[in-house]
Amino acid sequence: MRETFDVCIVGAGPGGLAALSAMTEPYSLDQLSRDQWNRVAHVDLKHRKDRIPPKVCVVDPGGWLSTWHARFKALQIQWLRSPVGAHPDIFDMHSLLAFATRTERCDELLDSGAVNADLRSLPEAGQGLWNLPSNELFEQFCGDLAARLPHSFIHGEVTSVEGDDGDFTVFLKDGQPILAQTVILALGVPGPAAFPGALAPVPEHLMFHSDFECGARLQELSGKKRVLVIGGGLTAVQVAQLALKKDCEVVLLSRRPLTTRHFDIGERWFDRRRANVHHYEFFQKPMEERLEHIKATRGGGSVPPFYMKEIREAEASGRLVCKQGEVQLSHVWAEAVDVLIDGQVNRFDLIVNACGHRADGRHLPLVRELLRTAPTEVVGGFPVLSQDLQWGDFKQLFVVGALASLQVGPDAGNLMGLRRAVQIVANALSLRDVHRQRLRTEAHRGSPASTPDQRALFLGTPTIDAGKVDQADVT
Template identity: 30%
Template sequence: MAETVNEVYDVIIIGAGPCGLGVAARLREETPSAMFTDEEHQRYHWIKKHRGKMSLVRAQRRKNKGVPTNLQICRPESCCVRGNSKYSTLVLDSSGSRWMERWNRAFLALEIDHLRSPMFFHFDPGDRDGLLAYTRETGREKELFELSGCVGHELSKHKRKKMRNQSQFPHEAEINERDRKDYFTPGTRLFADYCASIITRYGLDGVDQIRQSDVHDIKFAEIEGSKENTKLFTVSTCCGSLHSRAVVLAIGPGHTKMMPWELSPEEQRGACHSSEIGMKFPSPLLAKKIEYREVTNVVVVGGGLTSAQISHVAIRKGVTKVWHIMRSELKIKHFDVGLNWVGKFKNYDKAVFWSADDDRERFEMLQSARNGGSITPRYYKLLKQHIAHGRLSIHTNTVIREKHFDPISQTWRLSTDPPIPELPLCIDYICFATGMQTDVTQMPLLQSMNRDYPIETMNGLPCLTDDLMWKASVPLFVTGRLASLRLGPAAPNLEGARAGAERIAWALEDVPGMTCTGADRPREEEDLHKAFCGLGNRYSSLNEE
């Protein structure tokens, strides 16, 4: 019996994190910051807000002359929402039914009070300086954290050279004093409120807009029983199948944990991955030992910022000592990529990246730009304080060579290479801050796409089209870390979320069967939009009174 397709969405977005929210917001922004200046934004939305209305003074004059008026009341609640989506959209997320659910849980679990990103890193499609403007409008400048040593010349040449030699402040972190206002990081609460304001502005807080559901598979084919004449996507979830003309994959690096070894069911009682910190750390036995003030030892594995945050949180929760192990050198940087890739003057390096001969060359540039995990100067300062108090020991260029887990005492016996003489015989818990595996060929939800529409990959990253599509004729769009070969080293960051959303929004207009730009607009409003964009004859939108 053929399946009956009752509802077909224009777009299904998989992932309600920064990348998914960035795409959803951009699809409702008619004058994106990539195309329009702030003044043009203000003028267009003022014209749109007051279209069909007139000033009270002008209305009163007409009334005195006996001329009928068509004065309308502009309701504040309708003016604050910018536009209606020209696409029917549904968002699927495995973490919850609200935007940024996983992001907020991670920040809460790791007790992160400030973002690592500078002020111009966000996914607001309307204004590059939107976060800075929101901070000033709400009078919350005190919630900003200045990136010390990143701007200006307040340090002596000798001290600056010494910091560079120690890899504490890389050369590309020095910027012009005129841009000081940009190089603050927002507080976690401030950024969350700014995200909430974006959600409200674009009307993305509707009921049932986000469904909590795991996606098992994505297929693209003609469907029997469908009224559509083109191929459709079938998105299989734990709650059934959904259909759409386009799909946006905004899941970050994926959900496959990178571990030094696969944990057995028994070992999982004494260890966890950084993505599970909020649920598994501290374990019930470790929490009980801390409560009874027993001596406890925890090993943290990893060299990135998350590993430093876990070490800091473990000590704050009462762990006696943390043994922080990393297989490389300790790298200290303000950002995970240099400002030459993400700052205001990033065009040169991006141009070199985009003009590379092939994806292998681009991948090498990605590796060089990110250069593994790093820790911010602020967290390095916190770690040094813990070291001074004997609560933390950091061991670089070190790996775990042998391990044994005792299921009765739920403790570990570890040996390392090179050996750590002071390492206790009994370790109470291990936290692996070793990241996620990025490989589209191993993702279960892409098994059908890899089989039916195979594409080239480079070390697990898909070789997408320039529009971030799976293939030219397959409107599966990919953004975030998985789009690094097209967006560059900043793809996993908030900056990449905004850049990816911009490309996807433009490409969606060419998807077969998709709602055209002005289909749901009144003729007058469509003429106004075209005139504002400099398209067609702008005098055609003028009507005589």
Template identity: 30%
Template sequence: MYDVVIIGAGPHALSLLSRMLINTPDKYEERPDNKSLFFKNKSGVYKTKVKDNPQTRNTPRQLSTYLRKGGVIDENVLNNICVIDRHGGWMTQWSKQFDALGISHLRSTSSIHPDAFDLHTLVQFAEDHRREGELLEIDGGIRGSKFTGPFIVPSLGLFWDFCKSVVKRHKLEDFVTKGFVTRLLPKDGGYDVCLASGDVIVAKQVVVATGNIGVKRIPGWARDVYDGCVDGSLLHTWDIINNSDATGIHTSDVCKQMVKLNMRNPINNTGNTVVIVGGGLSSAHLVVKAAMSGADQIHLVCRSSIKVRQFDLELEWIGRSRFIKLADFYSMKSFEKRSHVVRSSRGGGSITPYVHQQLVKLQESGRLIIHEDTEVWECNKDENHWSIQLSNGHMVDCYIIWLATGSIVDVTMNPLFCDVIKELPINIIDDLPVLTDDLEWGCGSGLYVMGALGGLVLGPDALNLAGARGGASRIAHRLKC
């Protein structure tokens, strides 16, 4: 029996182990009991002590020494912990997802990463390796009183190499067990972690750190045709990512293969036409990938108007007023109100200014047509092509449809929690579980949840890298007790 089993080996799990291994306290741990950041007034309302952006507590020389030699870590923490991931390696699914969508830079700023030693280790890593050119400075008109910077985001390659260095410094290279967890069964004194292979791993405590494990959101008009489409001409974003995962092919290869197949199609005006449904960043990246792969005509169908903003949250959650927003969130005793904040602060899909510029160029070239405030009314397949009726009156014939319609985050639809909900019932509000302040599934259960399902405790960026860092700080001290 393991003391702790961590399900998933993405940035949430890596952030957790980093926080557990590094003994140095972090002034900026986002927990209501962190007295360096928050205090309760006489009315029981949380307030923040910090009014400026987080600052490093180390000199560049100290950061470089840590990056080169590693810091003081508590290796005893690892004695009886098991990390299980279906790929058998750190952040493999995360990397494949970014690669499949052709994402060049992260959306989060350079201070948000899994290394618990210091917020500025990523920037120092770039400087030490002479890779400052991979730190992209962004502005795009977002500078203001709510956030004055820094506006620096790392490239995917830089962030990936930095995370590999975190794994190496913490001596976690061969720490991940390959396995796909299908069920989580509560039992006296712990849990049975059931794998698809039939093996069962027994644990006293479990951390579910699987990131975005929501159910694919399939629009109503596509449900009848989606399941029956086996030729690859109608795919959800996660299908594209999983195809890349399973076969080693990437989005561009998928696109090229489809275009090549469709060149045999005698129907006019459909051969190189792609329809992408969705209005978020994933849909925009797929537009660019389709164009790069040879699609002559691309239709982007958006249910609402396109929102252009650098971050996927309201700006107050990113800048120096973040701690004020968190204090207000922690003060809310009503989880219904917290749920409203979580959903309203994200405000649906949005596109970064950089990617939006690429869409504008494709529009100007005539290769991209954007249908805003438009829905698909009807979709039919005739032989080897699709006919799509849009609510704006346009009819589009195409061979490829990609659904960039996101996921449904609903704990009741997650197979890992089916038995847990029955055996250890807790309140569920708007599909999210009401966890303890330490992200535990009820006091004393020994089950902890990271990622989007922790939104009622962590706030609207629970799924993001900031949520990984915040979640790690809450769970780590419990697991080390």
């Protein structure tokens, strides 16, 4: 008899790891107030050893965060753009900070200056949750988290999901079937690489996308080459910086002036005093307007201030030239390309396209197959899901990550949006009902009064109080 899993998670990136955390943890400290932590949560620790977690498998061709690791390594990225409070451990938002403290690596937390006068009054600002972790710290934290969470890892590429709620068969490319009651798709970037149409005639050996094979061709940036980098977001800037490190002559061309922003969406989406308002306004819009809202909020790319400072310094020293405008192709030679910029012809040995990806989930074979077997509406390349992130008429087939943007918001593909999405899935599956009932009982025993925090707990809704707890003390 084949083993049947309670949950099959497709994808081993940050979204898949966040989903695993949400499936296997009995509750999330993020949804309790500090008072409830002290009076309730720690009481529940004695019950954790008796709890049998769901049987979960994770399916991916590589290992945990393999694509993430390859991309960050190729671009030599030192710091994450997301703050230290954004990570895949759904049990506690403070756990990455606690991991840095416990491993004596707090020097790998960067104060990027994101905390302005308005945000300084938030408790998490004083706790350091707005600092940026190094990528090495983040990856090691994720490795530690994956090692602690019970699951089976299956190497393979998923080609289709068939069956019904509670009785799914997930087929791999080699024909192997995986039986699961629930399936969660955490598929990452939903769409093909975007290329300027004017450069279509340029052959592959003279131009490539920065994300091609997880950045493998970025190794070609060397040896005094004259390089044109196209794009106006952080990845374009990182490619330009990498080319400068390798002693290339670099021109960075964007369609509009580079804009500065700490995160790829505005801080108001992370500020818990205002985030709920923005989410509420977003969900009141019809799907077509949500799509436009997502585009407007993300704004076509931006650059954090500390990156911008380095770019301006390189520009001032003459090592980098930044230009704005549309790219126009003049002539393609055997080993070079002539491009028209500002009315002048510039010759380049190599063109790196860092224009991101075009949102279209239909580019992913698994999504195409699902649309064939279980059709659902698609708006702007994104599938229309239920408010609980369920696909079509299914109740136990879920989508998290950028593919769920229409139901999660502009940050769906970010670590913070992933945290919200997998909490929604865990609640929809009622995985925490027994533990919530236990917490309710302990709350009644602890105090006869009905405080606002208790009311939120009884309703199963998150509160906005926060505190710090060391992960070593609670796992």
